[in-house]
Amino acid sequence: METSSGVIDVVVIGSGFGGAVVASRLIDAGIAVTLLERGPWRDTVATRSAGIARTVPFPRDLSLVTRLLRSLRLPGTPRLTFTKHGLFDIHIDRGVSVICSSSVGGGSHVYSGLQRLPHVANFWDGHAEGVSTAGLQPHYDAVLADMGSAQASPALKLPNTTYQRYANSNAIETPPPEGPTWLGFLFPTEPGKPETITDANGITRNQIDVAANDDGFLGSPGGGKTSLDIAYLIPAMRKGLKIRDLCEVESIEQLSGNAAARYAVHVTDHHSGRKERLLAANVIVAAGGLNTLRLLLRSRDGAKTLSGMPNLGRRFGCNGDFMGWWDQSEYGDLTAGLPARGPFRARGPEDHPVLGGGAFPAIDRYPLPQFLKQRLRRVQWIAGIGVDAMDGVARWSSQGLRIDFNGDDSPVFARIKAGVRALVERTGKRIHYTKNPITVHPTGGACMGASIATAVVDANGEVFDHPGLYVADAAALPAEPGGPPSLTIAAWASHVAARFIARRKAS
Numbered sequence: 001m002e003t004s005s006g007v008i009d010v011v012v013i014g015s016g017f018g019g020a021v022v023a024s025r026l027i028d029a030g031i032a033v034t035l036l037e038r039g040p041w042r043d044t045v046a047t048r049s050a051g052i053a054r055t056v057p058f059p060r061d062l063s064l065v066t067r068l069l070r071s072l073r074l075p076g077t078p079r080l081t082f083t084k085h086g087l088f089d090i091h092i093d094r095g096v097s098v099i100c101s102s103s104v105g106g107g108s109h110v111y112s113g114l115q116r117l118p119h120v121a122n123f124w125d126g127h128a129e130g131v132s133t134a135g136l137q138p139h140y141d142a143v144l145a146d147m148g149s150a151q152a153s154p155a156l157k158l159p160n161t162t163y164q165r166y167a168n169s170n171a172i173e174t175p176p177p178e179g180p181t182w183l184g185f186l187f188p189t190e191p192g193k194p195e196t197i198t199d200a201n202g203i204t205r206n207q208i209d210v211a212a213n214d215d216g217f218l219g220s221p222g223g224g225k226t227s228l229d230i231a232y233l234i235p236a237m238r239k240g241l242k243i244r245d246l247c248e249v250e251s252i253e254q255l256s257g258n259a260a261a262r263y264a265v266h267v268t269d270h271h272s273g274r275k276e277r278l279l280a281a282n283v284i285v286a287a288g289g290l291n292t293l294r295l296l297l298r299s300r301d302g303a304k305t306l307s308g309m310p311n312l313g314r315r316f317g318c319n320g321d322f323m324g325w326w327d328q329s330e331y332g333d334l335t336a337g338l339p340a341r342g343p344f345r346a347r348g349p350e351d352h353p354v355l356g357g358g359a360f361p362a363i364d365r366y367p368l369p370q371f372l373k374q375r376l377r378r379v380q381w382i383a384g385i386g387v388d389a390m391d392g393v394a395r396w397s398s399q400g401l402r403i404d405f406n407g408d409d410s411p412v413f414a415r416i417k418a419g420v421r422a423l424v425e426r427t428g429k430r431i432h433y434t435k436n437p438i439t440v441h442p443t444g445g446a447c448m449g450a451s452i453a454t455a456v457v458d459a460n461g462e463v464f465d466h467p468g469l470y471v472a473d474a475a476a477l478p479a480e481p482g483g484p485p486s487l488t489i490a491a492w493a494s495h496v497a498a499r500f501i502a503r504r505k506a507s
């Protein structure tokens with residue numbers, strides 16, 4: 001909603017774990033919010049039931065070629081955008097590659113649905129006054145309740161877990177998980193018998209069919225994965241949230257001399273192809289770890305419409321991410337099951353880090369010959385995670401965003417690779433991986449902290465030297481959670497909203 005002067009109270013940029021949660025909380029408090037998302041609404045059972053008119057299917061069949069990639073950036077070249085409807089955005093730099101996605105609902109469509117508290121004890125303590133682990137806990141609890149996440153347990157009777165698969169293996173062991181893992185899916189009331197249901201918000205969804213394996217990193221067309229459009233955005237829209245899909249923010253401009261509008265947000269509306277300038281009193285950036293940095297750096301150093309932020313781009317990290325792939329033909333068809341199957345590591349006295357993995361989703365719908373599909377059914381992706389040195393630097397260059405990161409600075413990558421080599425030795429199977437880290441968990445670069453001398457945003461998520469400009473996503477995290485971060489990002493966004501609402505009420 002705009003004021004009579006055309007000024008929007010709050011503009012939220014991005015609709016992932018940061019943007020969806022912050023927007024929904026503000027709407028619940030009666031604050032007018034417009035959310036801008038560069039990606040499209042996805043065509044699912046849920047969005048159809050909610051009457052969303054303009055949707056784009058997840059890539060399947062030939063569209064796996066035409067719609068898998070939204071954009072790609074190779075080292076030393078500018079980013080190439082192939083199609084505004086594409087699902088993934090890949091940034092390859094010399095020392096690191098970053099993968100993120102683009103849709104209304106952000107990374108929740110492609111993620112594996114694992115939700116955990118930070119692996120780092122007392123994660124939120126000691127960064128800034130007013131932020132603490134105890135203070136954030138109610139936000140974690142609220143997000144888990146909003147998403148209806150289920151705690152992982154044998155009662156779910158999931159097929160193909162690592163516990164089943166490696167139970168009798170002399171080469172691989174499955175250590176018990178440290179702390180609870182929640183799963184962001186709608187499970188069948190009776191295991192193995194998925195039904196179509198209508199939830200409390202009147203949204204229709206198919207309970208997840210784990211045998212079909214259609215709910216992994218290529219989206220969940222039936223709605224078995226609890227994506228953020230289902231959990232937050234559609235309900236918030238019904239309460240007044242204005243969502244502009246396919247609306248890409250190009251830059252943010254700080255205004256002076258206008259009491260009501262503190263920022264102008266420059267956008268391209270991909271529906272019409274028109275460029276627009278939206279006036280806002282407050283701007284909350286939640287474009288994801290990679291694109292929040294791109295947007296703030298481009299605005300400051302490219303368009304020169306923001307200034308200051310001396311620590312912007314510093315302390316970028318990969319959450320210790322490691323990716324590889326592994327032929328496991330001795331275990332037969334691996335496809336049935338959840339996107340991620342549980343922990344494992346090489347058996348032995350060494351304290352190797354725990355790895356995770358899962359099958360490739362929706363293989364029947366790949367435009368590939370049968371024999372290749374059959375082969376892919378026996379391959380699993382494999383991932384390691386942890387805490388790295390978080391010493392990367394993102395900056396603006398003549399080619400656009402550039403990230404300098406050297407995995408050799410962080411012992412975590414060498415440790416994970418040693419664990420992977422041990423698996424190769426014990427199993428005799430090759431595991432393929434790249435020299436430099438590939439991350440799906442870009443973290444930091446606009447970190448929260450005690451002062452502008454060391455950080456970019458304060459305990460409210462507000463940029464120190466830009467009143468009314470906030471960061472509510474992975475870029476603001478003060479450290480790496482060392483495990484799946486989506487729950488922590490959502491909790492941070494919920495905290496940012498609570499502080500915004502409290503200050504609004506107080507004034």
Ligand SMILES: Cc1cc2nc3c(=O)[nH]c(=O)nc-3n(C[C@H](O)[C@H](O)[C@H](O)COP(=O)(O)OP(=O)(O)OC[C@H]3O[C@@H](n4cnc5c(N)ncnc54)[C@H](O)[C@@H]3O)c2cc1C
Binds near residue numbers: 014039104113295
């Ligand atoms: C394959 C894969 C599997 C994963 N599995 C897990 C998992 O199991 N558990 C877990 O915790 N995490 C997982 N993650 C990571 C998780 O998805 C991210 O940490 C999380 O989505 C980040 O939330 P965010 O709000 O910071 O950004 P995002 O969720 O990425 O949302 C940012 C949104 O902003 C939009 N945007 C970007 N730029 C602009 C712009 N200029 N204008 C308008 N909109 C813009 C993007 O299109 C996107 O929708 C996975 C990620 C991937 C890729």
